[in-house]
Amino acid sequence: MAREFARVGVVGLGTMGAGIVEVFAKGGIEVVAVEVTEAAAAHGKEQIESSTARAVSRGKLAEDDRAALLERVTVTTDMAQLGDVALVVEAVPERLELKSEVFAALDKVCAADTIFASNTSSLSITELSVRTQRPSKVVGMHFFNPAPVQPLVELVRTVVTEPDVVDDVRALAERLGKSPVVCGDRAGFIANQLLFTYLNQAVGMFESHYAGREDLDAAMKFGCGYPMGPLALMDLIGLDTAYEILEEMYRQSRNQRHAPAPILKQMITAGLLGRKTGRGFYTYAEPGSGTVVPDHLTPPPPGADDAELRPISRVGVVGTGTMATGIAEVFAKAGYDVVVRGRSESKGEGAIAAVRKSLEKAVVKGKMTEDARDETLGRISTTVDFSGLAECDIVVEAIAEDLEVKQAAFSALDEVCKPGTILATTTSSLPVVECAAATSRPADVIGMHFFNPAAVMKLVEIVSPITTAPDVTATVRDLCAKIKKAPVLCGDRAGFIVNALLFPYLNDSVAMLDAHYATVDDIDSAMKNGCGLPMGPFALLDVVGLDVSLAIERSLYQEFRVPGFAPTPLLEHLVTAGRLGRKTGHGFRDYR
Numbered sequence: 001m002a003r004e005f006a007r008v009g010v011v012g013l014g015t016m017g018a019g020i021v022e023v024f025a026k027g028g029i030e031v032v033a034v035e036v037t038e039a040a041a042a043h044g045k046e047q048i049e050s051s052t053a054r055a056v057s058r059g060k061l062a063e064d065d066r067a068a069l070l071e072r073v074t075v076t077t078d079m080a081q082l083g084d085v086a087l088v089v090e091a092v093p094e095r096l097e098l099k100s101e102v103f104a105a106l107d108k109v110c111a112a113d114t115i116f117a118s119n120t121s122s123l124s125i126t127e128l129s130v131r132t133q134r135p136s137k138v139v140g141m142h143f144f145n146p147a148p149v150q151p152l153v154e155l156v157r158t159v160v161t162e163p164d165v166v167d168d169v170r171a172l173a174e175r176l177g178k179s180p181v182v183c184g185d186r187a188g189f190i191a192n193q194l195l196f197t198y199l200n201q202a203v204g205m206f207e208s209h210y211a212g213r214e215d216l217d218a219a220m221k222f223g224c225g226y227p228m229g230p231l232a233l234m235d236l237i238g239l240d241t242a243y244e245i246l247e248e249m250y251r252q253s254r255n256q257r258h259a260p261a262p263i264l265k266q267m268i269t270a271g272l273l274g275r276k277t278g279r280g281f282y283t284y285a286e287p288g289s290g291t292v293v294p295d296h297l298t299p300p301p302p303g304a305d306d307a308e309l310r311p312i313s314r315v316g317v318v319g320t321g322t323m324a325t326g327i328a329e330v331f332a333k334a335g336y337d338v339v340v341r342g343r344s345e346s347k348g349e350g351a352i353a354a355v356r357k358s359l360e361k362a363v364v365k366g367k368m369t370e371d372a373r374d375e376t377l378g379r380i381s382t383t384v385d386f387s388g389l390a391e392c393d394i395v396v397e398a399i400a401e402d403l404e405v406k407q408a409a410f411s412a413l414d415e416v417c418k419p420g421t422i423l424a425t426t427t428s429s430l431p432v433v434e435c436a437a438a439t440s441r442p443a444d445v446i447g448m449h450f451f452n453p454a455a456v457m458k459l460v461e462i463v464s465p466i467t468t469a470p471d472v473t474a475t476v477r478d479l480c481a482k483i484k485k486a487p488v489l490c491g492d493r494a495g496f497i498v499n500a501l502l503f504p505y506l507n508d509s510v511a512m513l514d515a516h517y518a519t520v521d522d523i524d525s526a527m528k529n530g531c532g533l534p535m536g537p538f539a540l541l542d543v544v545g546l547d548v549s550l551a552i553e554r555s556l557y558q559e560f561r562v563p564g565f566a567p568t569p570l571l572e573h574l575v576t577a578g579r580l581g582r583k584t585g586h587g588f589r590d591y592r
Helices: 015-026 038-057 063-071 096-109 125-129 163-175 191-207 213-224 230-237 239-253 262-269 322-333 345-364 370-378 403-416 432-436 470-482 498-514 520-531 537-544 546-560 569-576
Strands: 007-011 030-034 073-076 087-090 115-118 138-143 152-156 179-183 314-318 337-341 380-383 394-397 422-425 445-450 459-463 486-490
Touching: 007 015, 015 030, 015 038, 015 063, 015 138, 030 038, 038 063, 038 073, 063 073, 087 096, 096 115, 096 125, 115 125, 115 163, 125 138, 138 163, 152 163, 152 520, 163 179, 179 520, 191 213, 191 230, 191 239, 191 262, 191 498, 191 520, 213 230, 213 459, 213 486, 213 498, 230 239, 239 262, 314 322, 322 337, 322 345, 322 370, 322 445, 337 345, 345 370, 345 380, 370 380, 394 403, 403 422, 403 432, 422 432, 422 470, 432 445, 445 470, 459 470, 470 486, 498 520, 498 537, 498 546, 498 569, 520 537, 537 546, 546 569
Parallel strands: 007 030, 007 087, 030 073, 087 115, 115 138, 152 179, 314 337, 314 394, 337 380, 394 422, 422 445, 459 486
Antiparallel strands: 138 152, 445 459
């Protein structure tokens, strides 16, 4: 039978400790909360009272329930009062020696079967456990901030933790209304290990001037649906906190991708710690504020660049597939005349029909009038010859993701398009400069990576090779704003921004599973409930398609040659076995 936790202890009443006390007490459990000084104890008690009062004012807790909750909490400076508790959670500052001292003191006063749990977010539970007289009864119990609100709790087992201990603590977390996940003892556990590797890579992109802070953040918000961009999130976490977590991860793993980006140390030394100091990657209205104010790094809005913009009134689209028809619809709805080039008249008619079907859905949903639908369709014409695109001001290529096929299309466009026409490719992975090299006008060639479905997704990655003229980049950025898209600028490297950040994270998740570190469900739950992501990594991989994901990861590895970018053997094997995700009914999960 699962152990009954009627009385527990919490050591440390900072923000996390006070929140953990509130969680236990709200769950009907008596809590003994211990601090080192009377002043610290009083401050901790005040935090609990303030937090529960806010919950009452927001209608999330009844006044009677709050009174009962506070009755269950005893705040003291006497460690001996923990003698009869079934579980103690330490929530003191992230220093191994300090936590070890706490556990040594607990060993002297607690019963032999009392479970010790650490709320550490990065330190080794194994190293902590061996500092006690009961290593088999030590686990990690990592709550996320704010503890009363965040559902995720990471339960960390060591090689000697008794299975019953893990099972009992997991049952307790579920009783408290949390979403517990179980993992092995590795720096960062699940959520932080995956999250901070991704954040560190984003910082490296910023440091190398590959993309600006606003563009990096917008790319991940609009391209992946993340609640915050990586650099804004770093500012919220605190650069010093992030640095410490990465340092501990690197100390344990010796993985170069965990080594903190050098700019982090420079910014910390300069006192740029993020929101709490009023400056980090962004500048804030005041210390502690979340309101961003312009500074010297703030880019001008689209259309306000120094470069003179090229006039755009007529748009060409090469291709008749899903992406091409979506792009044609976007431009036509924005008031541009659009010419769609298909390989045959029937292909062109099919493209028009696809746009009509999409617009009909908008009419049915009340998002577009019938007159607007007819006007939009009236702006689209088709052609089977590249010469039909001769008078276009910009031509967007959206054909098969095959370099030779794209180069042939760009060569044909180069022959027929008027001087000054911008030639854009929607490639998601191929080098844009290779398309430019197929023309006699490389300065006019640019990447314009729409996301699928183009009519819905706001993001467009604007990819400028070293050959692209500044006025072309400025014109396309302004054009994206006019068609109500969110443009982001980046260099011509594999994966651009979104895929270069997203797929290494997905690959890391598969490697975690391949090492039997945690389960598919626990990893997905950790990233959804701990980081607020719209989907867990395995749910997303199954949607994208494991074969598509493998191809992208191979291209990233081929370009960067970073060991951690090499596709995991498990992913390779699943693709070989035909388990490609939802489209085949089987991937990391079964769908039939």
